[in-house]
Amino acid sequence: MGYDVRMGDCFIFINRTRTTMKILHAEDGGLVLYMKRLEEGTFRLPAYDKDSRSYPMNWSSLVMMVEGIQDDPNTRLKRLKAFRNHQ
Template sequence: MYSRYESSGLKVRDFCTNEVINEAKFYYWQKKLRASKLPSASFVPIVPVSNSTTSDLSYTVNTGGTTVPVMLPPEYEILYPSGITLRLKGTVTPEFLKVLIQPLINGMFNLNDSMRYYLYSYPTDMRKSFYTLSGVVKDLMGHDVRNGDVFIFVGRTCSSMKILHMECGGLVIYHLRLEEGQFRLPVFDEQTHTYKIT
């Protein structure tokens, strides 16, 4: 049925009317079919292939009576499931491609000991997301989320935590919810005005 829709050239509503199909069912099956066509692994290997003669990438230039073929530089475009698009022009070696892709891979879960961590000292509504947590950081904590610092928010019951952090691609939220128990919060040190974590 879906192949008939694709070959019909009709809009979804018109196709469903002609076939006497509920639009909601059509979209349900469309989503199922698209999901089944996705690769099973989250990482897809990238294999650069060099085409020595491709008609799309060449044109001719007339230089004083002689015609010289000129190759346009190849263009590569890598689309990641997260929405990031990497576009490259020119000849790309596998080593160079690896250098370009590695920061994207290493950029995931980019928290380390060299960063400054700030714990918001009041219970936080865990329904808050990027904009509202950024507002808490700016308005109530007096910091700028774009500085690369890490901001920790704990829910009222101490069973869920969100960590807000700015990385090279944008804001990231890590969300941890405990199945059992509670987070044990550090004790506030009045002299240094910090939370000490050992």
């Protein structure tokens, strides 16, 4: 694809059903792989770019996709809330 994770490019892998996402990027000392699996809902993909053969996005767009935030910040795709035990 012509990209290099060691040069700051971030690689995002989403399964066919769009319920699991893996993000690969480099930090000082090595590569980091994050994974998120949705219990409800799906990830919405950005527009495909034929020239780069990818789905280009900036970091804030990635965060919004992971959190399920739509173009309207008041609207979110369905996501389960993590249970937090407050003591």
